[in-house]
Amino acid sequence: MTQKNWQSLIKVVVFFICLTPFGLLSFDAFNNNLGANPIETLHFRLGDWALRFLCICLSMTPIKIITKWNWPIRYRRLFGLYSFFYAAMHFLVYIALDLSFSWEQFVDEIPKSPYIIIGLFTFSILLMLALTSTKSAQRRLKKNWKRLHRLVYLAGVTAVIPEQMPVFNRRGTTAGTLQVTLQNGSGQRTVQMNRIGRVSES
Numbered sequence: 001m002t003q004k005n006w007q008s009l010i011k012v013v014v015f016f017i018c019l020t021p022f023g024l025l026s027f028d029a030f031n032n033n034l035g036a037n038p039i040e041t042l043h044f045r046l047g048d049w050a051l052r053f054l055c056i057c058l059s060m061t062p063i064k065i066i067t068k069w070n071w072p073i074r075y076r077r078l079f080g081l082y083s084f085f086y087a088a089m090h091f092l093v094y095i096a097l098d099l100s101f102s103w104e105q106f107v108d109e110i111p112k113s114p115y116i117i118i119g120l121f122t123f124s125i126l127l128m129l130a131l132t133s134t135k136s137a138q139r140r141l142k143k144n145w146k147r148l149h150r151l152v153y154l155a156g157v158t159a160v161i162p163e164q165m166p167v168f169n170r171r172g173t174t175a176g177t178l179q180v181t182l183q184n185g186s187g188q189r190t191v192q193m194n195r196i197g198r199v200s201e202s
């Protein structure tokens, strides 16, 4: 097998690996395994994956610079497109399952929720980058392509805001965490449940 064939094969493997979280989420959804609030869990987990893929995409250039390997650059576009895909699914779950396609309610919610304002802003950048990610767009936009695609760094900053926005959390608890402290004879035990239902004890 030639080097080019190997590269294509690895790209196909990476493509399917990136789809795994979506497959696992769909599996959990069909098996009623998404906890007490399945729509919220689905929504958050898709948002988390959009953010993860954006971080992976952004890490490709520093990896290339540090290691002097060229392969990370070949996967940058794939990871960026996956970030867009998971963000689109995150939005779709919100609009379809949370708001039952009520665009009126969506427009109503925009000024009330910084999550939506920042999410829409980030999503617009990802959409623009996805639409101009082809070789022909690169040729057409020439120097402006590079300028436009620098917006990915801005998206990287705005995409982490929803994770870091406890003050604006609609549930009104710190970082959306429910915390219960139990007192018994042998001391105190704190049980925490985060927004997606993960329970931890300390």
Ligand code: HEM
Pocket (backbone or CB within 6 Å): 043, 044, 045, 047, 048, 050, 051, 054, 083, 087, 090, 091, 094, 113, 115, 116, 118, 119, 120, 121, 122, 123, 126, 159, 162, 163, 169, 170, 171, 176, 195, 196
């Ligand atoms: C398309 C427009 C978008 C809308 C309308 C939207 C809306 C929302 C809403 C309503 C929440 C939940 C806030 C809460 O009640 O706690 C949320 C959370 C979140 N969003 Fe978005 N979002 C959008 C785009 C994005 C994009 C592009 C990303 C990342 C690339 C993203 C990443 C996240 C993350 C990481 C969370 C927190 C999930 C968690 O707490 O585990 N969102 N979004």
